[in-house]
Every structure is written in structure tokens, then in C-alpha cells.
Amino acid sequence: MPKPDATISPLPHALSLAMRPLPLWPLQPLLAMFVGRIRTRHPGMFERLGEHSQKRFGLKPTDLPFAFVLEPKPSRPVAVATRQLPSNLDARISGPLGALLGLVSGECDGDALFFSRELHIEGDMEAVLALRNAIDSVGVNLLGEFLAELSPLGAPVDKLLRGHPPQRPYAGNARKGTQPWN
Amino acid sequence: MELICPAGTPSALEVAVNAGADAIYCGFSDETNARNFPGLNFSREELGEGISYAHRHGVKVLVAINTFARAGATDVWKRAIDDAVGAGADALIMADVGMLAYTARHHSSQRIHLSVQAAAANPDAIRFYVESFGVRRVVLPRVLSVPEIAKIIKEVSCETEVFVYGGLCVMEEGRCSLSSYATGKSPNMQGVCSPPSHVSYREEGDKVVSRLGKFTINAFAEDEATAYPTLCKGRFTTSHGTGYIFEDPVSLDAATMLPGLRDAGVTALKIEGRQRGRAYIESVVRTFRQAIEALEAGEAIKTGSLIAMSEGQMTTAGAYRKTWR
Numbered sequence: 453m454p455k456p457d458a459t460i461s462p463l464p465h466a467l468s469l470a471m472r473p474l475p476l477w478p479l480q481p482l483l484a485m486f487v488g489r490i491r492t493r494h495p496g497m498f499e500r501l502g503e504h505s506q507k508r509f510g511l512k513p514t515d516l517p518f519a520f521v522l523e524p525k526p527s528r529p530v531a532v533a534t535r536q537l538p539s540n541l542d543a544r545i546s547g548p549l550g551a552l553l554g555l556v557s558g559e560c561d562g563d564a565l566f567f568s569r570e571l572h573i574e575g576d577m578e579a580v581l582a583l584r585n586a587i588d589s590v591g592v593n594l595l596g597e598f599l600a601e602l603s604p605l606g607a608p609v610d611k612l613l614r615g616h617p618p619q620r621p622y623a624g625n626a627r628k629g630t631q632p633w634n
Numbered sequence: 635m636e637l638i639c640p641a642g643t644p645s646a647l648e649v650a651v652n653a654g655a656d657a658i659y660c661g662f663s664d665e666t667n668a669r670n671f672p673g674l675n676f677s678r679e680e681l682g683e684g685i686s687y688a689h690r691h692g693v694k695v696l697v698a699i700n701t702f703a704r705a706g707a708t709d710v711w712k713r714a715i716d717d718a719v720g721a722g723a724d725a726l727i728m729a730d731v732g733m734l735a736y737t738a739r740h741h742s743s744q745r746i747h748l749s750v751q752a753a754a755a756n757p758d759a760i761r762f763y764v765e766s767f768g769v770r771r772v773v774l775p776r777v778l779s780v781p782e783i784a785k786i787i788k789e790v791s792c793e794t795e796v797f798v799y800g801g802l803c804v805m806e807e808g809r810c811s812l813s814s815y816a817t818g819k820s821p822n823m824q825g826v827c828s829p830p831s832h833v834s835y836r837e838e839g840d841k842v843v844s845r846l847g848k849f850t851i852n853a854f855a856e857d858e859a860t861a862y863p864t865l866c867k868g869r870f871t872t873s874h875g876t877g878y879i880f881e882d883p884v885s886l887d888a889a890t891m892l893p894g895l896r897d898a899g900v901t902a903l904k905i906e907g908r909q910r911g912r913a914y915i916e917s918v919v920r921t922f923r924q925a926i927e928a929l930e931a932g933e934a935i936k937t938g939s940l941i942a943m944s945e946g947q948m949t950t951a952g953a954y955r956k957t958w959r
Contacts, residue, residue, distance in 0.1 A: 456857070456858065456859040456860075456947060457859070457941065457942060457947055459942055500673045501672075501673060502672065502673070504672060504673070554913075555911075558645070558911065558912040558913060559913055560911075560913050561910060561911045561913040561914040561917075561943060562911055563909075563910055563911070563914070563943075563945075564913070564914065564942050564943050566860060567859050567860055567861065567942075567944070567945060567946060567947050568859060568942065568947065569842075569854075569856075569859065569860060572835075572837075572842075573835060574835065574836065574837070577830040577831070577833045577834065577835070578672050578829070578830040578831045578833075579672075580830075581671060581672055581673065581830045582672035582673035583673070584673070584911065585642065585643065585671065585672065585673030585674045585909075585911075586673045588642075588643060588645065588646070588911040588912055589643035589644065589645055589646075589673070590645060591643075591644065591645025591648060591649075591912070592645075621651075621652040621653075622652060622653055622654035622920075622923060624654060624923075624927075625651065625652075625654070625691045625692055625693065632724070633694065633724045633725060633745045634724065634725075634743055634744055634745050
């Protein structure tokens with residue numbers, strides 16, 4: 453097997469160290485707003501989860517000194533920041549913050565991150581797959597959408613986080629015939 | 635040559651359309667298609683909306699109803715066929731002879747493509763489907779070399795479609811029972827190969843160990859790319875040593891074979907991966923659209939840009955270029 457070829461650069465270690473003493477409480481209302489907005493704007497995402505909406509997911513950015521617990525219940529989704537992931541989770545997903553954000557924005561392919569060993573998954577694989585597919589089905593950058601609503605600075609911050617310009621639609625579509633097959 | 639692209643969700647369909655697909659293939663959120671994974675696929679309403687979006691952009695939509703109908707539950711498959719036809723599907727991709735007969739009888743003007751799951755790999759088999767059910771196109775199994783494909787095309791009256799990128803089933807498409815043996819579920823009947831409900835990846839010492847049901851499939855060292863937990867691409871220890879007995883964990887990438895496939899008379903090129911995310915769809919579809927344009931312009935085809943998307947971060951030309959190992 454070849455050596456895994458990483459595609460995401462982790463945050464500088466010094467930044468992670470500098471964030472260690474910071475309190476987590478300012479993050480909690482932002483996370484509540486984030487999942488609340490998704491529920492309002494994209495209810496179909498939670499419906500796609502089916503039975504897995506009752507599961508508890510741990511998300512651990514390996515380059516940050518904290519983690520998140522997500523409970524994507526359609527009626528009342530919850531996301532909280534925590535220093536340590538609890539043991540009673542159904543699944544844990546860990547990787548650099550850039551990889552986790554890339555999944556949320558739809559700009560990274562989960563399988564590719566897994567092949568390259570940048571994403572580590574433990575626990576209920578079916579639930580993780582359902583969550584990945586549900587997030588991907590939304591078709592918009594969830595974090596970018598939230599940041600843009602939050603503040604005028606949101607759009608530039610999102611652009612900075614994402615780093616990739618959107619691709620232009622294929623121009624050849626306009627030349628395609630519309631002759632029906634049936 | 636047409637470019638046929640996968641979509642596991644409505645948003646993936648839009649991405650594929652915008653990246654340059656000529657046609658999209660997708661399925662309903664149930665066991666009637668061979669990618670029946672959690673959180674994936676289309677509701678009836680989503681399919682209708684997806685077809686409208688695609689048609690507005692001059693792109694066709696093919697609906698895969700390509701598992702084998704379960705005894706006592708054929709209504710599930712017949713309903714899927716009726717609903718796909720009603721939604722305006724440009725073609726149905728099918729494998730089960732009973733469901734093919736149902737479609738030919740009840741929706742005689744509906745275009746039918748023969749799924750790779752039917753494993754029709756010789757002119758006689760293909761002719762049977764064409765003459766019996768009016769099949770207009772056959773998706774050839776990934777077991778044929780380019781010269782073999784060329785010979786088949788000379789002997790059949792229908793169009794042909796071949797896979798050019800993505801997950802690679804080895805040798806036994808539509809007839810494989812490995813997943814069923816290990817988990818009780820298979821792509822042929824339930825639409826899932828190595829269902830995630832039976833998969834685990836665990837860190838054990840300095841290795842990540844993948845398991846499918848009771849079977850250990852692989853143990854990846856820290857400096858190795860990982861792969862899917864499929865039995866056909868597992869690393870096993872036998873009296874001959876430890877290694878990949880059936881196939882390495884790789885993805886098919888036939889970009890270098892496009893000139894040969896065109897010369898053989900292939901109608902359409904297919905990308906595998908309805909279970910993959912939007913980023914994969916965008917990247918792979920755009921890359922192959924550019925490859926087709928380069929081919930048509932007589933320019934060199936760029937290769938190697940899809941390694942990161944490939945299983946095990948490796949690619950192969952598969953059976954298209956048969957060599958001894």
C-alpha cells in the first residue's frame with residue numbers, strides 16, 4: 453500500500469496551545485444558533501438521518517484543545533463544546549479542523565480523507581455514513597451560510613476558512629441537445 | 635462519447651450537471667438499487683425535482699432499479715419502476731429479468747439500459763436482453779479487455795456503456811456472494827456491499843484493523859493509506875504468505891484507455907460512486923469531461939489527478955489492460 457498522501461494542513465501547534473486556557477462557554481450559544489439555523493433552513497438534512505438522528509456523535513478536531521458533541525435530533529438538535537469527549541458516544545470522528553470543516557462545506561470527500569488517514573472514525577459506521585450523507589445532501593456550505601448571516605464579516609471569514617473558489621458550471625451544457633429518449 | 639455520472643443526493647445531481655455530465659444515474663431510497671446506503675438516494679419528490687433540473691440543463695437522468703426483486707415483495711420493485719417512469723426518467727437501469735419483462739410489458743416506450751449487475755459479458759447474453767425486452771444499452775461488466783469490448787460491439791445491435799472510474803468490482807459483478815456470506819446482505823438483493831452496519835475500524839496498537847462481520851479484512855500500518863472493508867480486496871494470510879489474494883484495494887481509472895474505448899465504438903463512459911460526496915462528484919466528473927474534450931480535440935489526456943479520490947490512493951486500468959501477475 454502507498455504512503456497516505458495528506459491533503460489538509462493542520463492548524464499551527466502554537467495556536468492550539470494558545471487556545472488551551474480559553475473558556476468554552478462563549479462557543480455554546482453560537483453552536484446552539486448554528487444547529488438551530490440548520491434545523492430551520494434545512495430540515496430535510498435531519499430527516500435523512502432516519503433512526504441515526506437519535507445517535508450521539510463526537511467530533512474531535514485534532515489540532516484544537518476541545519471537541520464537540522452532536523445530537524442531531526430533528527425536533528431539537530444539540531451541539532456542545534467540551535474539553536474531553538465523553539465515553540457514551542455512538543461514534544467518534546476525528547481529524548484536523550480543516551478536514552471537518554471541509555466535510556461540512558462539501559468541499560472535501562469523506563472517503564478520500566479516510567483513505568489518506570486524515571479522518572479517523574470509531575464506533576457506529578452506519579451512523580457516521582448517514583451523517584456524512586445527510587450533511588452532503590444539503591448542497592450548501594452550512595458554516596459559510598451561518599457565518600454570512602451572523603455578521604458582515606462572515607463571508608470573508610468563510611472564504612478564508614474554505615480557501616477554494618467555487619467552480620464555474622460547465623459551459624457545454626448550453627450546447628447539449630434536448631432530444632428525448634422516450 | 636457520453637459521460638454518465640453518479641448522484642447519491644439531489645445536491646450531488648446538481649453538482650454533476652454543473653461539472654459536465656451528459657447523464658446522471660441515481661436511485662430511490664430503498665432496496666431497489668445497488669447503492670442502498672443510509673442517508674443516501676432520492677425520494678419520489680426529489681427524483682422529480684432532480685429530473686426537472688437536469689432536463690433544464692440538457693442533461694438526462696437514468697434511474698437505477700437494478701437489484702434482484704425479492705420473492706414475495708416484487709411490488710416494491712414494480713412501484714419503483716412505475717414511479718420512475720412517471721417522473722420522466724430518460725432510462726431505467728435494470729438487471730432482474732422479471733422486472734425487465736414487467737417494464738417491457740407495462741411501459742413499452744420506456745428506454746431500458748441493462749445494468750452491470752446483469753453481468754452480460756458476451757454477445758449471446760446481450761442479444762437475449764435486446765430481443766426479449768428491447769434493451770437499448772448494455773453496461774458491460776468490468777471483466778473485459780478493450781479488444782474483447784470491440785468484438786462484442788461488432789456483434790450486438792445495442793449501445794454499450796463502460797465504467798471508467800471508481801470502485802472496482804472484481805470478476806463477479808451481479809454474482810458475487812462474498813458480502814452475503816460475511817453479513818447476510820449483498821449488493822444483488824439488498825443493494826449493499828459490505829454494509830456499514832457490519833463494518834468496524836479499530837486502532838489496535840500501531841495499526842488500524844478493519845473488520846466486516848466476523849472477518850478481519852485488513853490491518854493498516856501507520857504509513858499506509860486505508861481502504862474499504864470488502865472481502866475481495868482484503869489482505870489475508872495463507873500458506874503463500876500475507877497479501878491481497880483477489881485484488882489490491884484500488885480504484886479503476888481508465889483515462890488512458892479512452893482512445894481505445896472510443897475506437898472500439900463505446901457509446902458512453904460511466905463514473906462509479908453514488909455513495910461518494912459532492913467533492914468527489916465535482917472532481918471526477920470535471921476531470922473526465924476535460925479528458926473527453928481533450929480526446930475529441932486530439933490532445934493528450936491528463937492523468938493522475940484523481941489519486942486522492944481513489945481507494946487506497948492507488949488506481950488501475952483493471953481488466954481493460956489485462957496482464958499477468
